[in-house]
Structures are given as structure tokens and as C-alpha cells.
Amino acid sequence: MLTGDATLPAFNTKLGDPYATSEQDRLAVLEEILLSVPHIVKMLKAVRDLQLPDAWLVSGGIYQTVWNVLTGRPHFHGIKDFDIIYFDGSDMSYEAEDTVIKRVNSTLPDLAELLEVRNQARVHLWYEQRFGRHYRPLDCSMDALTTYAARTHAVAARLDDAEKLVLHAPFGLANLFGMRLVPNYSQMNPETYAEKAARMKALWPELTVLPWEGNN
Incomplete structure (x- = not known):
């Protein structure tokens, strides 16, 4: 497992190669990283304890945290927000969502x-x-991951009642650990992809950005 900053580049290379190690190994390292970051654990526990339906911490707060650990940067470097999603079809009003937003914010002031x-x-x-x-x-909430602009963004985490971390990554984790931004053509938004890619490349120069080449 992770033993210090000196081992991170080699670990990154191995985990980023889909043929060099298993997805189970990548999941184990992702779990280790997330549970080592106090504010991530705090968010995961708060969301679990609020008992929001189908609730997860997703996307940037996860993969950008991993990139910061892999490159030795501060945990909050480049993180614009932490996305918490849930799925409640019983009340799809703005007012109901706003109530949940206020509940989460008051729990994590x-x-x-x-x-x-x-x-x-x-x-x-x-x-x-x-x-x-x-x-x-x-x-459902996990259906949303398949629509993100980059496959690399599609990662989610939550804590279950037994304090076990549950992870979901429909496109796998090799691109996350390899620091590769890969387009997701299921939602045709090349403009969003390009905008996000430019921002991320500026913040993490180690990032490799695969170009948007159309629906292929």
C-alpha cells in the first residue's frame, strides 16, 4: 500500500496501467487514500448519518483528492467543490432540494x-x-456517473452502516490513477470537456488530456 511520497510515482504508473494490476488493487488504494483524508471521512459520515436516499460523494472531491495525494500537493489544492448527490423521486421540487441542501450545510458548516x-x-x-x-x-444516483463529461470523473463513494466504504466507478479507475482525462461520449458536451480539461491541466500539469474526437 502507500508508504510515503517517495513511492507515489511508481505506484501511480502501476495503478494507471490497466494491465499492470487489478481493479481490486485500485479500489483498495482508493479506499486507503479517501479514509486517510479527515475532511473526506467527515463528509462521508455526515451524508450517511443524514440518511439521504441513494446518497454519494462523487467526482471532483474524489479524483482531485487522489491526484493531490499522488503528486504531494495539499488536499484542497484545485478543488472547487465537493459534489454530494442523492436520488429522491418522491418530491422533485426545488423547495425539497433546497431543504436538503440546508440540512447538509448545517451538518458540515x-x-x-x-x-x-x-x-x-x-x-x-x-x-x-x-x-x-x-x-x-x-x-438512480449512479446513473448520473455515466453522463459526466470525462470517464475519469465517474467515481463515487459512500459509507454504509457497518462503516465500510462502498465505491463505484463504472469506467474503472485506471485513468484516475494514471492521471488521464478521457472523454465520455454518452453525453455530447465537448465544450464542457474542453473547459474542464484546460482548468485541470493548469492545476495538475502531470495530467494527460485525451482530445475529444467525436462519438466513437
Whole structure:
């Protein structure tokens, strides 16, 4: 497992090669990294204890935390927000979502300014107006991961009642550990991909950005 900054580059190379080690090894290292970061553990416990339906910590707060650990940077380097998602189709009103946002923020007041809490059951109600593209209704929180601009972004974590970390990465974790940004063509948004890629490359120069080449 991780034994200090001096071993990280070699570990990164091995874990980033899909043929050099197993996905189970990558999951184990991801678990070790996340559970070593106090504010990540704090968020995971808070979300679990609030008992929000189908709730997860996803995307940037996870993969950017990993990149910071792998490159020896401060834990909060480059992290614009921490995405917390849940799925509640019983009430898809803005008011219900806002109530949940306030509950999460009040539970994590020291992190509230960095939290982005969204009910995935209602994303399709506002997405097209905001971004100008159709967005299909989702079936569950993890369905959302398949629509992210980059496959590398598609990673989620939550704590279960037995204090075990549950991880989900529909496209695998090799690109995350290899620090490769790879397009996800299931949602055609090359502009978003390019914008995110430019920001991330500036913050993590080690990142390799694969170009958006169309729906292939």
C-alpha cells in the first residue's frame, strides 16, 4: 500500500496501467487514500448519518483528492467543490432540494461553502435550460456517473452502516490513477470537456488530456 511520497510515482504508473494490476488493487488504494483524508471521512459520515436516499460523494472531491495525494500537493489544492448527490423521486421540487441542501450545510458548516448538493431525480428538469442540451431522466444516483463529461470523473463513494466504504466507478479507475482525462461520449458536451480539461491541466500539469474526437 502507500508508504510515503517517495513511492507515489511508481505506484501511480502501476495503478494507471490497466494491465499492470487489478481493479481490486485500485479500489483498495482508493479506499486507503479517501479514509486517510479527515475532511473526506467527515463528509462521508455526515451524508450517511443524514440518511439521504441513494446518497454519494462523487467526482471532483474524489479524483482531485487522489491526484493531490499522488503528486504531494495539499488536499484542497484545485478543488472547487465537493459534489454530494442523492436520488429522491418522491418530491422533485426545488423547495425539497433546497431543504436538503440546508440540512447538509448545517451538518458540515466548516465545509458548507464548498458543498454542491443535488437531487439527481430532478436534474432533467433544469439541465437543458441551463446548458442548452437535452438530459434524460435518471434512474438512480449512479446513473448520473455515466453522463459526466470525462470517464475519469465517474467515481463515487459512500459509507454504509457497518462503516465500510462502498465505491463505484463504472469506467474503472485506471485513468484516475494514471492521471488521464478521457472523454465520455454518452453525453455530447465537448465544450464542457474542453473547459474542464484546460482548468485541470493548469492545476495538475502531470495530467494527460485525451482530445475529444467525436462519438466513437
